[in-house]
Amino acid sequence: MIRAAIVGGSGYGASELLRLSVTHPELSIVRVASRKLAGKPVASVHRFLYQVLDLAFEPADPRKTGDGVDLVFVALPHGAAGPFVAELLAIHPDIRVIDLSGDFRLADPETHRSCYDESPAFPELRATFAYGLPELFRDEVKKSRRIANPGCFATGSLLALAPLAERGLLNGPVAVDGKTGSSGSGAEPGPKTHHPERTSLLAAYSPLSHRHVPEIEQALSRKGGRPRLSFVPHSTPLVRGVYTTAYATNEKGIGAAEALEIYRARYAGERFVRVLDGPPDAGVVAGSNFADVWVTASRDHVIAFSAIDNLVKGMAGQAIQNANLLFGLDESLGLAAPGSRP
Ligand SMILES: NC(=O)c1ccc[n+]([C@@H]2O[C@H](COP(=O)([O-])OP(=O)(O)OC[C@H]3O[C@@H](n4cnc5c(N)ncnc54)[C@H](OP(=O)(O)O)[C@@H]3O)[C@@H](O)[C@H]2O)c1
Structure with a gap:
């Protein structure tokens, strides 16, 4: 079983990761961190989880988020994600990270600076991230521990x-x-x-x-x-x-x-x-x-x-697809459900 944490707990990335993980047989979200909701039940914000997930938000502290987990999904805005990831990896260098933001997607630090001026470039760290679009870069994702999830x-x-x-x-x-x-x-x-x-x-x-x-x-x-x-x-x-x-x-x-x-x-x-x-x-x-x-x-x-x-192939679903690849699992675990209409 993969033990995972999510940061940015009140956002849509977190809510979709939580929703999809409910049916994932090998992924267990054990920590959901939030700047402002520590102590509150996760289901009080993501109400579809009432009587489905019994977890309370924890503080968003990069020194604690990685304790006892194999993987951290970073669902923060760009500019906040990069510094959080840098601090997390300084403490847990081998932990798997999937960053949903734009902070590590662009390989060239100068291009990054010109697009995301509020976000530090972290040139050395940036070079350790794989671009996580599995249909195009599956082999790189499989070999990596750190994924920049696409926009x-x-x-x-x-x-x-x-x-x-x-x-x-x-x-x-x-x-x-x-x-x-x-x-x-x-x-x-x-x-x-x-x-x-x-x-x-x-x-x-x-x-x-x-x-x-x-x-x-x-x-x-x-x-x-x-x-x-x-x-x-x-x-x-x-x-x-x-x-x-x-x-x-x-x-x-x-x-x-x-x-x-x-x-x-x-x-x-x-x-x-x-x-x-x-x-x-x-x-x-x-x-x-x-x-x-x-x-x-x-x-x-x-x-x-x-x-x-x-929110799914464009974010949280693709992140779970990447997680499955990082851990050598069937790529479609937790993601089999089709859409619905109406
Ligand atoms: N929405 C999409 O369709 C989509 C698609 C692809 C990628 N993305 C990217 O994925 C990331 C998450 O997106 P999202 O839709 O989940 O965003 P969101 O709904 O705005 O959630 C982001 C969460 O991050 C926390 N946060 C906000 N500002 C912060 C700050 N300055 N410092 C630290 N934490 C902060 C908040 O959670 P707490 O207060 O609970 O900590 C917030 O709920 C973003 O980088 C976004 O660009 C989004």
Whole structure:
């Protein structure tokens, strides 16, 4: 049995890790740390755990979080996660860590500094983290003890575009349209997540300047692509979901059937990536660790689609998938449930 702790206990990352771990036969969450809720029952905040999990929040102290556990899930905002991880690893250098934030995703410290100015670069520590997108970097994840769990937009874009990069078909301009639900902003209410505002909000934000762009380019270039990415995220009234539509230049004039065959071959055998016969639907994957993808081609563009649940394949589910790999378990343990509709 893997004994694990979670920090950032009141947030959505923690709540999804707890929800998914309930059905995981080999993962036991024994500690949930919180800055402000120490002593309170975990189920008083994550109410779906009432009479399911009998645990109280503990203080968020990096000197104590690692005691007696094999793994720590760090579900803190960027800027808070890095220093916490550094302190934790100074005391427990061999403990497994899965960091959900952006603090260790970018390999180059300078790129990190330019994207996350409030977060220290930790250049030596950063080099010890593997980028945890199992479908692209499974062997590195298996060999590592420290995982930088990908961003939700990055996961959606990478699963949509990696098959093209690997075939040498991604060397030019790519326009990516990402759409997200309100839970992508975390549990703290804000003007753009407050229900009366969000329920009718459909708007672009941070056009061409989202922090996930260097993360997407870094992974695609490691897969053989040289894309020039223009990324525009959009807020939608959904709660869960990241929907990606990526318009890549059709450099070699491939047809729709050929493009689809490339994706089918690439993801054959991948438990969590399903290649569909038509555009995916974010509602269908909500609550699940599945990424549904599809691709088609016009004369000028290869257009790739993906739909994920940002809180599951885009965060906590992928973190558990990575944990399974770190401990040599079946990758799908705790993650078998499909989404639901309605
Ligand atoms: N939401 C998503 O869709 C998503 C997807 C992929 C990755 N991520 C990343 O995963 C991480 C967790 O996301 P989330 O959605 O769980 O965020 P969240 O709901 O805002 O939760 C983060 C938790 O961290 C703690 N915290 C907040 N500010 C802090 C600070 N300054 N110092 C120390 N602790 C602080 C709080 O818990 P306590 O007060 O209880 O300690 C808070 O509830 C973030 O880095 C986020 O960017 C999120």
